[in-house]
Amino acid sequence: MSRILFVCLGNICRSPTAEGVFAAMAEAAGVPVEADSAGTSDWHVGDPPYGPAIRAAAGRGYDITGLRARQFVSQDFDRFDRIIAMDRSNKETIERMRPAGSDTPVTLFLSHAANAPVEEVPDPYYTRDFEEALDLIEAAAGGLIGQLQNASAISPKAR
Secondary structure: OEEEEEEEOOOOOHHHHHHHHHHHHHHHHOOOEEEEEEEOOOOOOOOOOOHHHHHHHHHOOOOOOOOOOOEOOOOHHHHOOEEEEOOHHHHHHHHHOOOOOOOOOEEEHHHHOOOOOOOOOOOHHHHOOHHHHHHHHHHHHHHHHHHHHHHHHHOHHHO
């Protein structure tokens, strides 16, 4: 089972949406995963996702109402197999917190999407475009699930 952490700034829009979308898509594909999300800031710790993010996700059949914001901590490098950042600024903040000797991969979420039109998931808290964020998140989640399926197909344990 892969353990994946999605990270954005406040953990109320992009990363909880990514967590919910990825978990639902992985379950539908029969890919065993543990998904979580966090923010690089502590502004919203304990808060549910932002209302418009909840509504946009629900409009596509994803329930993120039970998620609560938490702050990214350096121990997350040990708890997760992959850490996925929504934008370069998040990735840089995460990398500054990397413990010595940690080799946990940190990637931009859209690097997992085929033909993504941009490199970062724009923050819909500011852009107000929750549909665009969902389009990008679904594309990247699908790409990541495909990569996990391919990795398990060639894994010695899978033979």
